[in-house]
Amino acid sequence: MRTIPRALLIGGLLVLLVLLVLASLSAGKVWIPWSDWFGAADDMRSMIIFDLRLPRTVLGIIVGVGLGISGAAMQGYTRNPLADPGILGVSSMAAFGAVATLYLGAASSMPWLLPAGAMIGAVGGIAMLLVLSGATSSVLTFILAGMILNTVATAGVSLALNLAPTPWAVNEIIHWLLGSLADRSVDEVRMALPFVLIGSALVLTLARPLDALTLGETGARSLGIDLTRTRWILAFGVGLAVGASVAVTGMIGFVGLVTPHLLRPFVSARPGALLVPSALAGAVIVLAGDVIVRILPSTVELKLSVAMAAVGAPFFLALLINLRRKAA
Amino acid sequence: MSQLIATHLGVSFGEKTVLDGLSVSFDAAQVTAVVGPNGAGKSTLLMALAGLRAPDRGHVSVDGADIYSLPARDRAQRMGFPAQTPEIAWGVDVRTLVGLGRTPRIGSRGLTAADDEIVTQALAATDVTAFADRNVLTLSGGERGRALIARALAGEPKWLLADEPLTGLDPGFQLDIASLFRGMTARGCGVIVTLHDLHMALRMADRVLVLGEGRVLADGAPQEALSPETLMRAYGVEARTWPGAAGPVIEIVGRRG
Numbered sequence: 231m232r233t234i235p236r237a238l239l240i241g242g243l244l245v246l247l248v249l250l251v252l253a254s255l256s257a258g259k260v261w262i263p264w265s266d267w268f269g270a271a272d273d274m275r276s277m278i279i280f281d282l283r284l285p286r287t288v289l290g291i292i293v294g295v296g297l298g299i300s301g302a303a304m305q306g307y308t309r310n311p312l313a314d315p316g317i318l319g320v321s322s323m324a325a326f327g328a329v330a331t332l333y334l335g336a337a338s339s340m341p342w343l344l345p346a347g348a349m350i351g352a353v354g355g356i357a358m359l360l361v362l363s364g365a366t367s368s369v370l371t372f373i374l375a376g377m378i379l380n381t382v383a384t385a386g387v388s389l390a391l392n393l394a395p396t397p398w399a400v401n402e403i404i405h406w407l408l409g410s411l412a413d414r415s416v417d418e419v420r421m422a423l424p425f426v427l428i429g430s431a432l433v434l435t436l437a438r439p440l441d442a443l444t445l446g447e448t449g450a451r452s453l454g455i456d457l458t459r460t461r462w463i464l465a466f467g468v469g470l471a472v473g474a475s476v477a478v479t480g481m482i483g484f485v486g487l488v489t490p491h492l493l494r495p496f497v498s499a500r501p502g503a504l505l506v507p508s509a510l511a512g513a514v515i516v517l518a519g520d521v522i523v524r525i526l527p528s529t530v531e532l533k534l535s536v537a538m539a540a541v542g543a544p545f546f547l548a549l550l551i552n553l554r555r556k557a558a
Numbered sequence: 559m560s561q562l563i564a565t566h567l568g569v570s571f572g573e574k575t576v577l578d579g580l581s582v583s584f585d586a587a588q589v590t591a592v593v594g595p596n597g598a599g600k601s602t603l604l605m606a607l608a609g610l611r612a613p614d615r616g617h618v619s620v621d622g623a624d625i626y627s628l629p630a631r632d633r634a635q636r637m638g639f640p641a642q643t644p645e646i647a648w649g650v651d652v653r654t655l656v657g658l659g660r661t662p663r664i665g666s667r668g669l670t671a672a673d674d675e676i677v678t679q680a681l682a683a684t685d686v687t688a689f690a691d692r693n694v695l696t697l698s699g700g701e702r703g704r705a706l707i708a709r710a711l712a713g714e715p716k717w718l719l720a721d722e723p724l725t726g727l728d729p730g731f732q733l734d735i736a737s738l739f740r741g742m743t744a745r746g747c748g749v750i751v752t753l754h755d756l757h758m759a760l761r762m763a764d765r766v767l768v769l770g771e772g773r774v775l776a777d778g779a780p781q782e783a784l785s786p787e788t789l790m791r792a793y794g795v796e797a798r799t800w801p802g803a804a805g806p807v808i809e810i811v812g813r814r815g
Contacts, residue, residue: 309647435666442661445709446645451610453713454634454662499648 298512319379327351352473
């Protein structure tokens with residue numbers, strides 16, 4: 231197995247992250263090399279960096295961390311390498327909450343209402359998840375409860391689109407659903423940061439239970455793991471981190487799924503050891519994607535979620551070819 | 559000495575009664591083999607004794623404490639349970655897998671050098687040291703079975719409850735595992751195993767428990783418990799016991815009624 235020392239892996243990801251932060255602050259319609267950041271007479275340029283690009287970059291890191299760590303936790307918990315943080319239905323519920331504010335037309339007068347609606351959707355989703363899955367400790371009932379939430383939330387979003395009062399509202403909803411980091415400010419950072427931090431901290435406490443789940447549910451219980459407690463912490467941790475991410479950026483797929491998948495070989499496949507590297511790599515992938523959509527020469531900036539989806543297909547193709555080669 | 563007592567255990571899956579008011583107690587420092595026909599409730603009994611499947615009726619106590627009231631970690635420190643159908647989700651290496659056995663002992667801290675030493679001993683005791691660095695998903699059934707026993711040993715349990723630990727092992731390793739269990743009883747550990755192989759039950763156990771339809775059909779020293787009458791009742795087969803080179807041998811003559 232190509233295990234590499236953990237310090238090297240984390241150090242490497244941190245270096246990559248710092249480079250991407252520099253790139254993210256420099257890149258855009260106006261290229262501003264880092265030598266010009268400070269002391270430049272040009273006020274416009276420093277405003278672009280510190281008022282526009284800095285919050286966008288910080289938000290990218292926050293969202294990437296939340297999605298990366300949640301994806302690693304969900305794959306570990308479900309023991310499915312293709313699970314993503316969305317399967318709990320909390321992100322769809324957050325999207326539904328946001329769409330509801332758009333549908334009611336309330337978000338334009340009070341901009342804070344949209345992320346607030348999304349957080350209410352996310353927290354409501356977590357509560358419903360725990361009520362639906364009940365007191366059993368089975369992973370399967372948990373996932374099934376997540377599917378119900380996903381279905382309900384998707385139906386709600388479709389209903390909002392169906393009944394939208396004006397084509398303009400439809401446009402707005404679709405526009406928002408396509409996740410992006412564009413035009414975000416310090417407000418979004420303030421909104422998302424505490425929830426993603428608390429959520430990620432909760433998920434980090436699950437390293438041992440996730441490792442133990444390598445042996446299946448009975449195996450984990452025989453090792454003294456309380457699976458009901460594990461599930462509660464997971465629901466709150468992933469729910470808060472992913473819910474807050476969706477609230478400020480809309481739906482950004484693929485990151486939570488692919489990040490743990492790419493890193494698994496480097497941590498000898500241990501789900502608990504995957505959490506921190508996945509958080510860092512999630513931030514790396516989101517920032518890299520965001521830098522790319524900004525430097526693409528198009529009149530309308532590509533949505534980050536669209537770019538991620540475009541990378542997704544070839545990634546899975548590579549995975550499929552790799553699996554077929556192994557099977558042959 | 560540690561004691562494990564089950565009182566009036568009742569377990570039903572829907573209409574089907576799997577354990578029907580079964581009471582039995584175990585003393586540590588013995589190897590007990592639980593045998594019986596398919597569906598007799600062997601695995602269910604073992605799960606209930608391990609504290610992993612609360613019975614619908616009755617209770618299980620270990621050293622006077624109700625096992626289902628013990629904190630999960632406390633229970634896991636006492637009861638070692640290498641699961642029968644091991645679903646190993648990720649391709650971790652064998653040493654990491656065995657290291658997971660330390661989980662109830664270490665809580666949230668990492669493995670120390672002392673823990674690593676215990677893991678190394680567990681690897682050696684089950685003869686898996688040679689492939690300690692291999693991916694568990696590439697192991698054969700027998701190799702994986704031994705790795706899972708090593709995992710249970712690494713937790714230094716007071717009781718080892720193993721469901722079909724010899725299944726998939728070649729005769730050589732069956733004897734190795736039997737003597738490993740014997741060695742554990744010498745250190746005061748109680749070993750309870752379910753077996754299908756009656757020869758091995760006769761050969762390795764201090765005590766044999768024959769189950770049939772959720773009840774105890776016979777309980778005692780191997781040769782008495784596995785009498786031809788009991789085997790006829792339990793399995794519906796005619797059997798004969800005769801002396802072999804390494805102790806008595808059970809020969810199944812044929813199927814009856």
